[in-house]
Each structure stands twice: as structure tokens, then as C-alpha cells.
Amino acid sequence: MADAEVDTVDLETIVQGAHEKQELRLWLRMLSTTKLISQEVRRRLRNEFKATLPQFDLMAQLYREHDGLRLGELSRRTMVTNGNVTGLVERLEADGLVVRETPDDDRRVTVAKLTPKGDELFTTMAAAHESWLRDMMADVDPADIKALWSRIGAVKVSVSNHLSDPNFD
Amino acid sequence: MADAEVDTVDLETIVQGAHEKQELRLWLRMLSTTKLISQEVRRRLRNEFKATLPQFDLMAQLYREHDGLRLGELSRRTMVTNGNVTGLVERLEADGLVVRETPDDDRRVTVAKLTPKGDELFTTMAAAHESWLRDMMADVDPADIKALWSRIGAVKVSVSNHLSDPNFD
DNA sequence: GCAATTCCTTTGACATTTCAAATATTGGTG
DNA sequence: CACCAATATTTGAAATGTCAAAGGAATTGC
Numbered sequence: 001m002a003d004a005e006v007d008t009v010d011l012e013t014i015v016q017g018a019h020e021k022q023e024l025r026l027w028l029r030m031l032s033t034t035k036l037i038s039q040e041v042r043r044r045l046r047n048e049f050k051a052t053l054p055q056f057d058l059m060a061q062l063y064r065e066h067d068g069l070r071l072g073e074l075s076r077r078t079m080v081t082n083g084n085v086t087g088l089v090e091r092l093e094a095d096g097l098v099v100r101e102t103p104d105d106d107r108r109v110t111v112a113k114l115t116p117k118g119d120e121l122f123t124t125m126a127a128a129h130e131s132w133l134r135d136m137m138a139d140v141d142p143a144d145i146k147a148l149w150s151r152i153g154a155v156k157v158s159v160s161n162h163l164s165d166p167n168f169d
Numbered sequence: 170m171a172d173a174e175v176d177t178v179d180l181e182t183i184v185q186g187a188h189e190k191q192e193l194r195l196w197l198r199m200l201s202t203t204k205l206i207s208q209e210v211r212r213r214l215r216n217e218f219k220a221t222l223p224q225f226d227l228m229a230q231l232y233r234e235h236d237g238l239r240l241g242e243l244s245r246r247t248m249v250t251n252g253n254v255t256g257l258v259e260r261l262e263a264d265g266l267v268v269r270e271t272p273d274d275d276r277r278v279t280v281a282k283l284t285p286k287g288d289e290l291f292t293t294m295a296a297a298h299e300s301w302l303r304d305m306m307a308d309v310d311p312a313d314i315k316a317l318w319s320r321i322g323a324v325k326v327s328v329s330n331h332l333s334d335p336n337f338d
Numbered sequence: 339g340c341a342a343t344t345c346c347t348t349t350g351a352c353a354t355t356t357c358a359a360a361t362a363t364t365g366g367t368g
Numbered sequence: 369c370a371c372c373a374a375t376a377t378t379t380g381a382a383a384t385g386t387c388a389a390a391g392g393a394a395t396t397g398c
Contacts, residue, residue, distance in 0.1 A: 021299065022311060022315060023299075023303045023305075023306040023309075023314060024298075024299050024302050024303075026306070026314050026318045027302050027306075029318055029322060029325070030317075030321060031203060032248065033199070033325045033328065034199055034200060034203040035248045036248070036325065036328055036329065036332075037199075037328055040328070040332055040333065043333060047333075079204045079208070130192075133193050134189075134192045136192075136327065136328045136331045136332075137192040137195070137324060137327050137328065138327060139323075139326065139330065139331075140192075140320075140323055140324050140327045142191060144320050144323060145192060145195050146191060148199075148317065148320050148321065149191065149194055149195045151309075151313050152195075152198050152199060152202055152317065153198065154308075154309055154310075154313060155202055155306060155317070156202045156205065158305065158306050158307060158308035159202065159206055159305045159306065161308065162304050162305045162308075163205075164209065164213065
């Protein structure tokens with residue numbers, strides 16, 4: 001497999017043979033980093049707003065669609081399963097942050113939208129959320145942040161084109 | 170809202186002013202990409218091995234520690250809470266993939282280790298798992314993969330140094 | 339020694355997650 | 369109009385996830 005390369009290549013690369021496991025390494029690091037950030041965001045959402053991350057995500061989608069979204073759309077955008085959206089919206093409705101409506105022209109559909117209370121809460125949370133992220137990434141070179149954003153985009157495209165069940169985004 | 174834009178800079182950047190929201194954009198993209206990959210890995214683990222991702226993660230840690238690990242150590246390494254580890258190990262034990270033991274010198278402790286059956290299953294799954302990752306990232310430039318790995322490492326370090334409750338890794 | 343503290347794991351209450359199966363509604367076709 | 373397929377959501381079972389509180393076991397301090 002690999003035998004005659006030298007130079008800038010690190011030991012692991014030589015031993016494993018070429019780039020064989022780079023993808024796995026990248027994935028493990030992406031996963032642990034994402035978990036780390038998620039947990040921190042969760043903790044702060046909980047401590048400061050008594051909210052959960054999935055609820056925040058869901059509200060973020062509704063915030064930018066003032067007329068509300070059908071649950072299926074919400075499911076697609078938040079990458080959360082249909083059955084899951086049902087429960088999330090139920091709890092948010094119980095808290096008075098979201099309302100559900102069934103349009104007359106298609107009664108299969110349920111549309112969720114933010115209440116004024118939900119809108120106000122989300123505005124506050126979003127500002128805090130953004131500043132948490134800035135804080136956490138404070139030591140990262142802004143140029144790297146842009147570069148990461150763009151290259152992760154390339155990863156996402158590649159992955160999207162190699163799914164067993166073709167989804168998209 | 171916007172009216173006097175220019176050149177290569179995108180609208181969002183102008184409106185928001187400078188790098189203000191780069192961190193947030195990066196985070197959202199990391200999160201969605203990670204979700205995408207996780208879901209695909211989950212689906213394949215389920216379809217091909219009737220296993221779950223957390224179980225796979227847990228077994229991966231035990232695989233590299235032939236003498237087993239205490240549950241607290243497992244919890245730290247998998248970034249899963251203590252209470253959660255209890256249930257995971259319970260189910261893996263019920264499936265005969267893991268055993269639990271309490272050493273005589275400290276009876277507060279529970280050590281989990283892979284059974285031969287667990288070891289064998291993990292070996293098979295790990296090979297498949299690695300090749301799934303290679304496939305999904307097939308369209309990404311190998312140089313980008315290395316660059317991403319290293320820069321995400323920088324993100325992880327920055328985040329680790331800005332947690333409300335200092336953890337580590 | 340014994341009490342207080344610390345360490346490690348489990349338990350309990352909930353929220354979120356997935357999948358598959360069930361339900362309800364619409365739209366098209368014979 | 370009746371039936372069938374497609375669409376949209378809900379439900380149910382099982383696993384995972386969080387936190388906080390409770391439990392047992394070892395260590396520390398007096």
C-alpha cells in the first residue's frame with residue numbers, strides 16, 4: 001500500500017498508509033467538538049432561559065417565517081423527525097410560546113407560529129446565543145472561521161451526495 | 170433594509186458589519202453537517218448491525234482498553250452523562266457484548282469490558298464504519314480534510330477554554 | 339474510632355430521539 | 369360517486385439524553 005513517501009507527512013500517515021483514515025479522524029473530531037459546544041449551549045439555555053436546544057432551534061425557524069411553518073417543513077429544516085416535532089410543538093404551545101392552526105383549505109396540515117411572547121423570548125435568547133458562540137470561539141483566527149465555514153460546506157455537499165437514502169438541504 | 174452594496178462581500182456581511190456573525194454561521198453549519206453524518210451512520214449501524222451510535226461509541230472506548238474502563242471514565246470519554254452510561258452498559262450486557270465487574274480493592278467502582286463476542290462485533294463494525302466515512306467524504310480534497318482536522322482542533326481548544334464549567338479533553 | 343466529606347454509581351423524572359405503524363385528508367381516476 | 373394513491377401528522381415503543389437527588393463505599397480530620 002504505502003512505502004515510498006517521506007517529508008511533510010506525519011508518522012501516523014505513513015504507518016496507516018496514505019490518507020486512509022483521515023476521514024475518520026476528521027469525523028471524530030467534528031463529533032466531539034460539536035458535542036462540546038452543544039452541551040455548553042444547552043447548559044446556558046437551561047440556566048438562563050429554562051429552555052432546551054431543540055426548542056431554541058425550532059423557534060429560530062419560526063422566527064424567520066412570520067406566517068408560520070407546516071410541521072413537515074419544520075421537521076425538514078430542523079432535521080428533526082416528524083414525530084419529534086409533534087412533541088416539541090406541543091410543549092412549546094403549553095408554554096404559550098407557539099400556536100398551532102389548521103388552515104381551512106387543507107385540513108391535513110398543521111401550521112405552527114410564534115406567539116408575541118415566543119417572539120420576544122426568542123429575540124432575547126438569540127442575542128445571548130450569538131454572543132456565547134463568539135465567546136467560545138474567541139481564540140480562533142477569524143480567517144480560519146471563514147475558511148472552516150467554506151470547507152465544511154464542501155464536506156456537507158459530499159456527504160449529501162453519498163447518502164443511502166438521498167435527502168438534501 | 171439594504172441599499173448600497175458593493176463587490177465581493179456578501180450582503181449579510183455588510184448589513185451585520187464585519188465578522189460579527191461568522192462564529193454563529195460556522196456553528197450552524199458544523200451542527201447541520203454533523204447531524205447529517207450522524208443520521209447516516211445511525212441508519213447504517215441499525216440496518217447492517219442492529220446497533221446504535223452511542224453503543225458503538227461506547228464499545229470503541231472499551232475496544233482500545235483491553236482491561237476495561239470504570240463507568241466514570243467511560244462517561245468522560247464518550248461525553249455521555251453518568252446516568253446514561255449505566256443504561257447503555259446494562260443493555261450491552263444484556264446482549265452479551267459487555268461484562269461488568271466490581272474490583273475487590275474498591276467496591277464503589279464498576280468496570281466494564283468487552284466480551285470476546287463484543288470484541289469481534291466491534292472489529293467488524295469499525296471497519297464498516299471507517300469505510301462509510303471515506304465514502305461520504307469521497308468528494309472532499311484530502312488536503313482539505315487534513316486542514317479541517319487541524320483547524321477544528323483549534324476551535325475545540327478555544328471552546329474548552331471558555332466553558333462556564335471547565336471540563337477538558 | 340467516628341463523623342464529615344468526598345468519590346462513584348444508580349435511580350427517577352422528563353425531554354428528546356428514532357423508527358414503524360396508524361390515522362386523517364386530499365386529489366385523481368374510473 | 370367510490371376507490372386508490374399520495375400527503376401530512378400523530379401515536380407508540382424503545383433508546384438516549386439531561387439534571388438532581390439518593391445510595392453505598394472509601395478517605396479525611398479530629
